[in-house]
Amino acid sequence: MTRSISYADAGVSIDKANQAVAKIREFARSTFNERTLTEIGSFGGMFSGAFPQMADPILVASADGVGTKLKLAFETGVHSTVGADLVNHCVNDILVQGARPLFFLDYFATGKLEPEVTASVVEGMARACRENGCVLLGGETAEMPDFYAPGEYDLAGFIVGVVDKKNVIDGKQIVPGDVVLGLPSTGLQTNGYSLARKLFFEIGGYTPDSYLDELGTTVGEALLATHASFLPEIGPLLERTADTPVRSEGSFDPNGSQIPNALEDPNSASPEEPASADRSVRGPLIKGLAHITGGGFLENIPRILPEGVSVEIQRGSWPEPPIFGVMQRLGNVSDNEMFRTFNMGIGMVIMSSEEASGAILEAIPSAAKIGRVVAGDRSVTVDKA
Amino acid sequence: MTRSISYADAGVSIDKANQAVAKIREFARSTFNERTLTEIGSFGGMFSGAFPQMADPILVASADGVGTKLKLAFETGVHSTVGADLVNHCVNDILVQGARPLFFLDYFATGKLEPEVTASVVEGMARACRENGCVLLGGETAEMPDFYAPGEYDLAGFIVGVVDKKNVIDGKQIVPGDVVLGLPSTGLQTNGYSLARKLFFEIGGYTPDSYLDELGTTVGEALLATHASFLPEIGPLLERTADTPVRSEGSFDPNGSQIPNALEDPNSASPEEPASADRSVRGPLIKGLAHITGGGFLENIPRILPEGVSVEIQRGSWPEPPIFGVMQRLGNVSDNEMFRTFNMGIGMVIMSSEEASGAILEAIPSAAKIGRVVAGDRSVTVDKA
Numbered sequence: 001m002t003r004s005i006s007y008a009d010a011g012v013s014i015d016k017a018n019q020a021v022a023k024i025r026e027f028a029r030s031t032f033n034e035r036t037l038t039e040i041g042s043f044g045g046m047f048s049g050a051f052p053q054m055a056d057p058i059l060v061a062s063a064d065g066v067g068t069k070l071k072l073a074f075e076t077g078v079h080s081t082v083g084a085d086l087v088n089h090c091v092n093d094i095l096v097q098g099a100r101p102l103f104f105l106d107y108f109a110t111g112k113l114e115p116e117v118t119a120s121v122v123e124g125m126a127r128a129c130r131e132n133g134c135v136l137l138g139g140e141t142a143e144m145p146d147f148y149a150p151g152e153y154d155l156a157g158f159i160v161g162v163v164d165k166k167n168v169i170d171g172k173q174i175v176p177g178d179v180v181l182g183l184p185s186t187g188l189q190t191n192g193y194s195l196a197r198k199l200f201f202e203i204g205g206y207t208p209d210s211y212l213d214e215l216g217t218t219v220g221e222a223l224l225a226t227h228a229s230f231l232p233e234i235g236p237l238l239e240r241t242a243d244t245p246v247r248s249e250g251s252f253d254p255n256g257s258q259i260p261n262a263l264e265d266p267n268s269a270s271p272e273e274p275a276s277a278d279r280s281v282r283g284p285l286i287k288g289l290a291h292i293t294g295g296g297f298l299e300n301i302p303r304i305l306p307e308g309v310s311v312e313i314q315r316g317s318w319p320e321p322p323i324f325g326v327m328q329r330l331g332n333v334s335d336n337e338m339f340r341t342f343n344m345g346i347g348m349v350i351m352s353s354e355e356a357s358g359a360i361l362e363a364i365p366s367a368a369k370i371g372r373v374v375a376g377d378r379s380v381t382v383d384k385a
Numbered sequence: 386m387t388r389s390i391s392y393a394d395a396g397v398s399i400d401k402a403n404q405a406v407a408k409i410r411e412f413a414r415s416t417f418n419e420r421t422l423t424e425i426g427s428f429g430g431m432f433s434g435a436f437p438q439m440a441d442p443i444l445v446a447s448a449d450g451v452g453t454k455l456k457l458a459f460e461t462g463v464h465s466t467v468g469a470d471l472v473n474h475c476v477n478d479i480l481v482q483g484a485r486p487l488f489f490l491d492y493f494a495t496g497k498l499e500p501e502v503t504a505s506v507v508e509g510m511a512r513a514c515r516e517n518g519c520v521l522l523g524g525e526t527a528e529m530p531d532f533y534a535p536g537e538y539d540l541a542g543f544i545v546g547v548v549d550k551k552n553v554i555d556g557k558q559i560v561p562g563d564v565v566l567g568l569p570s571t572g573l574q575t576n577g578y579s580l581a582r583k584l585f586f587e588i589g590g591y592t593p594d595s596y597l598d599e600l601g602t603t604v605g606e607a608l609l610a611t612h613a614s615f616l617p618e619i620g621p622l623l624e625r626t627a628d629t630p631v632r633s634e635g636s637f638d639p640n641g642s643q644i645p646n647a648l649e650d651p652n653s654a655s656p657e658e659p660a661s662a663d664r665s666v667r668g669p670l671i672k673g674l675a676h677i678t679g680g681g682f683l684e685n686i687p688r689i690l691p692e693g694v695s696v697e698i699q700r701g702s703w704p705e706p707p708i709f710g711v712m713q714r715l716g717n718v719s720d721n722e723m724f725r726t727f728n729m730g731i732g733m734v735i736m737s738s739e740e741a742s743g744a745i746l747e748a749i750p751s752a753a754k755i756g757r758v759v760a761g762d763r764s765v766t767v768d769k770a
Contacts, residue, residue: 037443043676043688044479049434049442049547057434058422059444063490063525063543068532094429105448107492107541140448140541145579147453147539154532156492156525158448158543162434194530291428303428 016113020141023119027126028136035102036135045137047103056165060099064089065156067294068193069223074152075208076220079117082155083124088229089190089293090159091132092348095231096289096304098169098238099161101134109142110153121155132231134159167239171288171304171351178287179357180301180311180371182318183233183364185347187225191294192341196223199330214322222323230348233364234289242285242356285359288351292343299340301349301380310376311351315384318368320345339382346370401498405526408504412511413521420487421520430522432488441550445484449474450541452679453578454608459537460593461605464502467540468509473614474575474678475544476517477733480616481674481689483554483623484546486519494527495538506540517616519544552624556673556689556736563672564742565686565696565756567703568618568749570732572610576679577726581608584715599707607708615733618749619674627670627741670744673736677728684725686734686765695761696736700769703753705730724767731755 038046051057066082066089073082083106091101106125108118118141129136148154188196200206200219208220215222288304301311324345328338338344351373352360361367423431436442451467451474458467468491476486491510493503503526514521533539573581585591585604593605600607673689686696709730713723723729736758737745746752 043481044445044447044484044544044546046482046553047444047446049436049439049444051434054434059432059434059488059545060429061432061488061490061522061543061545062429063492063523065492065494065525065527065529067527068529071531096428097431099429103444103446105446105543107448107450107543109450109539109541137446138448140450142450142452142541144450144453144539146456147533147537152532154494154529154539156494156527156541158446158490158492159429160444160446160545161429168431 016115016143020113020115020118023115024122024139024141027119027122028138031126031129031134031136033133033135036137038137045103045105047135047137051162051164054162054164057162058099058165058168059160059162060094060097061158061160062090062093063156063158064093064190065154066190068197069188069190070153070155071193071197072208072220072223076224078220078224079120080124081224081226083121083126084128085190085227086155086157087125087128087132087134087159088227090157091134091229091231092291093293094159094161095234096169096291096348097163098167099163100231100235100238101132101159101161103135103137103160104129105137105158106139107142107156107158108139108153109144109148109155111143111145111148111150113141113143114151117153121153125157128229132229164239169238169286169289172306173284173287174304174306174309174351174373176309176373176375177354178351178373179354179369180313180373181350181352181357181360181367182346182370183230183348183350183367184318185292185321185343185345186228187222187321187323189227189293189343189347191296191343193223195331195333195341196327199327199333204330212326214326228347230291233366234286234348234350237285237360237363240285242353242359285356286350286352288349290349290351292346292349296339296342296344297346297349297382298380302378304351305378307378308375309373310379310381311371312374313371313380313382315382317370318345335382401500401528405498405500405503408500409507409524409526412504412507413523416511416514416519416521418518418520421522423522430488430490432520432522436547436549439547439549442547443484443550443553444545444547445479445482446543446545447475447478448541448543449478449575450539451575453582454573454575455538455540456578456582457593457605457608461609463605463609464505465509466609466611468506468511469513470575470612471540471542472510472513472517472519472544473612475542476519476614476616477676478678479544479546480619481554481676481733482548483552483674484548485616485620485623486517486544486546488520488522488545489514490522490543491524492527492541492543493524493538494529494533494540496528496530496533496535498526498528499536502538506538510542513614517614549624554623554671554674557691558669558672559689559691559694559736559758561694561758561760562739563736563758564739564754565698565758566735566737566742566745566752567731567755568615568733568735568752569703570677570706570728570730571613572607572706572708574612574678574728574732576681576728578608580716580718580726581712584712584718589715597711599711613732615676618751619671619733619735622670622745622748625670627738627744670741671735671737673734675734675736677731677734679726681724681726681728682731682734682767683765687763689736690763692763693760694758695764695766696756697759698756698765698767700767702755703730720767
């Protein structure tokens with residue numbers, strides 16, 4: 001045989017990969033901070049591991065994917081939001097243990113690299129990283145012929161954050177009588193998309209372009225709603241105990257430029273402020289956090305419950321976004337299955353003492369009391385309103 | 386419509402996922418050490434971030450995949466080695482900056498979960514993590530119907546290690562006259578599989594079961610050879626400077642039970658040992674390390690080269706494993722393309738002063754001198770012997 005075979009003939013273009021990597025570098029660099037000690041292109045990303053303000057720093061790490069929500073990106077051609085879905089999901093997953101994000105890495109795999117698509121995905125990740133005060137420290141772009149259908153890709157993320165040991169949120173202090181607060185999700189977040197797609201597209205016969213009055217938008221737009229990060233709301237409350245004054249104005253700037261990161265001592269803003277007796281209550285402000293992801297309330301809340309307690313959720317105590325009702329009707333899905341698959345409008349659950357809950361509700365106006373902690377066997381029940 | 390639709394109908398089985406997760410927990414737990422502060426099942430994995438022996442700890446992080454080497458696992462049904470490929474690849478990627486691994490997380494995605502396959506993959510990861518003194522701290526198991534062909538999956542890994550700033554290996558001290566040493570790869574490691582599969586299976590007409598005399602094994606076994614970790618060989622030399630005595634017996638136990646991890650002060654073994662003048666030379670023992678992955682010598686060595694130097698590799702100065710010659714003949718592949726795609730038998734490159742190289746070669750008997758550093762523009766050339 002005389003024809004010479006190259007790597008490109010096998011479906012892999014190192015040059016195209018390099019082209020994508022150049023764009024990725026630019027986006028990643030926009031997230032760098034003073035702790036970042038590396039350029040993308042080194043073998044590994046380097047980040048300062050010195051935490052002099054912390055007595056006992058604990059690194060908290062999590063891996064996640066976007067799941068079949070990616071299919072919506074393929075079907076609509078909108079690739080700029082799934083990166084933010086992934087970053088925000090990861091941020092929430094370590095936030096529930098009290099950690100603030102330090103850095104994030106991604107894995108992007110596709111059959112044939114389209115540099116514009118990759119760039120759009122990474123741009124979304126970089127934007128969300130900046131909004132969360134998190135560095136996009138590196139990642140892997142893999143071209144794998146015959147693994148992915150044309151135009152498709154998979155995307156996974158990996159986050160590392162830090163929390164001082166004394167501020168770890170582990171749920172151990174949750175007792176009967178505590179209350180359960182809920183923060184609104186933006187939609188399905190990143191879970192339940194296999195079922196949602198079946199319900200809308202197979203059973204309902206809709207397309208992503210179908211406009212539904214009940215949703216006030218197209219199905220595609222509703223399903224692509226970006227997974228919310230709860231760091232802006234919860235971050236300012238993280239290290240506070242309920243017996244220190246709660247400053248409801250917080251330290252969060254809605255423009256995203258003032259999100260405290262792990263570098264800063266979150267208590268340094270007002271070290272001299274005297275405790276205001278009438279607003280002081282005992283115990284930690286936030287006793288437990290649960291990110292409502294795959295498995296819904298029923299599987300995620302128990303992860304933070306200690307022995308001897310259960311949670312009763314009162315349905316009707318928060319507004320369920322219409323998308324869940326539409327899906328339930330389309331497939332005649334049982335209530336139990338809905339709550340085991342979807343977040344039902346609540347993206348993050350906070351557990352606190354009854355006394356502390358007022359301060360939290362004041363600091364986070366979008367939160368609602370959605371249930372209570374009772375004696376039990378670490379189970380979750382959902383009662384009709 | 387009366388039929389009730391559940392998440393399982395949509396192709397996702399939370400129960401099966403939980404079954405796989407139970408096995409994963411067991412394997413992961415086998416890797417835990419005293420720095421591990423979490424059980425798998427928390428939202429995020431927790432790991433001590435206190436490094437009191439280090440003046441300025443730097444976290445080094447990297448993400449990687451296994452690439453189309455996974456196809457060999459699908460074709461042979463051997464799923465127990467690709468996890469070790471991934472872990473060892475990641476370990477090497479941070480080793481080149483002088484970092485020892487702390488923890489690893491994985492992302493495993495498949496169309497339909499087969500708990501035995503997942504367990505086999507994770508068992509391989511856990512084994513390699515133990516061998517590298519690295520904790521399997523968590524991961525994500527994703528069931529994504531319609532993303533992956535039946536029986537297929539993708540696998541990505543994320544690693545975090547640590548190095549004291551003064552021990553970072555960055556290549557800045559490489560100068561003309563230095564030497565290039567090579568450590569043998571075990572085969573293709575984890576790169577070039579799209580081309581290798583095309584050459585063997587499409588052009589050569591072989592199957593994974595085909596026995597080739599020249600390889601002394603089947604094509605499948607040769608291609609599945611596990612990516613080597615170079616931590617056992619290089620770890621004992623990491624923090625040493627060339628003007629301290631080099632103890633060629635090292636601190637590495639070939640049984641894998643004595644690999645120093647980041648907890649230990651690598652210099653504490655013999656703090657009182659006097660410098661032996663006749664074996665002392667000036668400068669750092671290891672000036673640069675390059676992991677020979679995708680892009681081969683030509684793209685990986687320049688990543689560590691400072692301005693003003695180039696590298697000349699002398700072909701014939703190390704034995705090229707027969708698999709590379711077989712592939713080159715099958716596809717009439719050019720030398721340049723071979724060296725740009727495959728590692729050609731060298732898995733890791735070490736750069737050191739001529740004076741220090743003797744000590745390295747003594748400590749690592751499998752290493753060979755394969756080239757030299759010359760004045761130049763950060764390029765790599767490969768000369769025929």
